[in-house]
Amino acid sequence: MAHDWDPELHRQMESGVLPAMLDADGDLGIPLPAYLAGWPEDGFADFLSAGFDGTDEGFLTCEGCPERLALGRALRDRAGALLLFHAGEPGEVANSRQPELNAAAWRFLTVHFQHPLRVVAYPAGERAPADGCVTVGGGGSGGMSLTAYVAGFTG
Numbered sequence: 001m002a003h004d005w006d007p008e009l010h011r012q013m014e015s016g017v018l019p020a021m022l023d024a025d026g027d028l029g030i031p032l033p034a035y036l037a038g039w040p041e042d043g044f045a046d047f048l049s050a051g052f053d054g055t056d057e058g059f060l061t062c063e064g065c066p067e068r069l070a071l072g073r074a075l076r077d078r079a080g081a082l083l084l085f086h087a088g089e090p091g092e093v094a095n096s097r098q099p100e101l102n103a104a105a106w107r108f109l110t111v112h113f114q115h116p117l118r119v120v121a122y123p124a125g126e127r128a129p130a131d132g133c134v135t136v137g138g139g140g141s142g143g144m145s146l147t148a149y150v151a152g153f154t155g
């Protein structure tokens with residue numbers, strides 16, 4: 001399956017060096033619609049059907065606190081590069097339109113302001129070393145539900 005995800009921007013994202021600050025006021029700003037144009041976030045089920053790998057589980061982790069947010073399955077292109085995360089069943093809407101997950105992501109960023117954050121992916125079942133870290137969402141045992149995590153959060 002072909003998709004129109006910009007390979008140059010994807011390469012820059014993988015390198016961790018973006019060409020500009022997003023939505024900034026200066027000359028280097030990229031408007032958010034341009035940044036998101038062509039991103040195949042709704043394509044998880046189609047990519048899986050086409051044989052793309054979506055088995056690893058992704059997390060946003062704080063390296064300073066024992067807490068991580070489950071992002072769902074990590075979908076990789078045929079070269080192994082990450083395309084997107086997808087929580088829930090393959091037919092579920094994109095992560096950005098799952099209200100509790102979206103709110104949880106914003107709460108996580110707020111709670112861990114100025115903490116060292118990493119986005120990681122592990123093979124299913126190998127995600128959690130016995131480190132006492134609480135996993136928010138993802139449906140695993142011993143974690144915290146998204147509903148509980150975002151209760152009372154107004155951000």
Ligand SMILES: [Zn+2]
Pocket residue numbers: 062063064065111112115116
């Ligand atoms: Zn933290």
